Amino acid sequence: MISLKGKTFVVMGVANFRSIAWGIAQSLHTAGANLIFTYANERLEKGVRELADSLENPNTILVQCDVTSDEDLAKCFASIKEQVGSIHGVAHCIAFANKEDLKGEFVDTSRAGYLLSQDVSAYSLVAVAREAKAVMAEGGSIVTLTYLGGERVMQNYNLMGVSKAALEASVRYLANDLGKYNIRVNSISAGPIRTLSAKGVGDFNTILKEIEEKAPLRRNVTQEEVGDSAVFLFSDLSRGITGENLHVDSGYHIMG
Ligand code: KAL
Incomplete structure (x- = not known):
């Protein structure tokens, strides 16, 4: 197993135990890393605290950070710097689109809905990378989460697909800017997982079933x-490796 002992990582976007962010946090913890969790607002704080406390030998820090606020971002990373000095990586696991924009046709997307989704899901990575750079004295690694709908049209993913396309392009431009500081920027394109984001998606079982039938790993x-x-x-x-999009999807993306 890889050891990340003595290294500190910021995990942004844990909503509950089903979150991919929580999967990342657990794997980092297993590798011996120190963890810092950020949560968007008070409503999410309690759940994140309970999860953080459930980790064996918890040595974790929680910081509030709404990524749509430049002030919050600056405060959050200043507080991280004050508490730990420097960090070695950030897991950016944050996305949002209004429910009403995730059904029907993409052509009907409102300006406000489009901008909100881009702000939370794509621009936030740029802002986070800028703040994180100031706290990554020894270089580092930034990982964000995307989905195949950023590369191709997937039913109902609509404006989130466009936000993920912007996110994936941002990964490449950020990788180019930050490479000289030995900071790498990559994304993971995860296959569908039943998270809070997927909640209320009517045909989620059909999506999961298609992967079981068609993905190389079945x-x-x-x-x-x-x-x-x-x-x-x-x-x-x-x-x-930098500027890469790593598909962790049972190989589904190679299928026509
Ligand atoms: C094709 C798929 C089916 C699902 C379609 C759209 C999924 C969009 C993801 C987007 C991030 C979901 C939301 O923003 C939901 C939001 O409107 C309501 N939920 C919330 O506000 C909850 C409480 C909070 C915690 O959620 C967020 N996001 O803040 C895509 C599937 C197969 C794969 C998925 C689920 C991809 C993905 O991007 O998550």
Whole structure:
């Protein structure tokens, strides 16, 4: 197993125990890393605290951070710097789109809905990377989460697909900017997992079933698998990789 002992990682976007962010946190914890969790608002704080406390030998820090606020972002990373000095990576696991924009046709997307989704789901990575750079004295690794709908049209993913396309392009431009500081930026394109984001998606079972039938591995992926791949991207084993989109999807993306 890869050891990340003595290294500190910020995990943004844990909503509950089903979150991919939580899968990443658990894998990082198993690798011996120190963890800092950020939560968007008070409503989410209690759940994140309970999860953080459930980790064996918890040595974790929680910081509030609404990524749509430049002030919050600055305060959050200043507080992190004050508490730990420097960090070695950030897991950015944050996305949002209004429910009403995730059905019907993309052509009907409102300006406000489009901008909100871009702000939370794509621009936030740029802002986080800028703040994180100031706290990554020894270089580092930034990992964000995307989905195949950023590369192709997937039913109902609509404006989130466009936000993920912007996120994936941002990964490449950020990788180019931050490479000279030995900061790597990559994304993981996870197969469908039943998280809070997927809640209320009527045909989610159909989506999962299609993966079981068509993906090379003939099964769906788990939070743990995404978490372990993130640990690889955070570790020195991936030191030659940046600007990459790693598909952790049972191979589904290669199928026509
Ligand atoms: C094709 C798929 C089916 C699902 C379609 C759209 C999924 C969009 C993801 C987006 C992030 C979901 C939301 O923003 C939901 C939001 O409107 C309501 N939920 C919330 O506000 C909850 C409480 C909070 C915690 O959620 C967020 N996001 O803040 C895509 C599937 C197969 C794969 C998925 C689920 C991909 C993905 O991007 O999550």
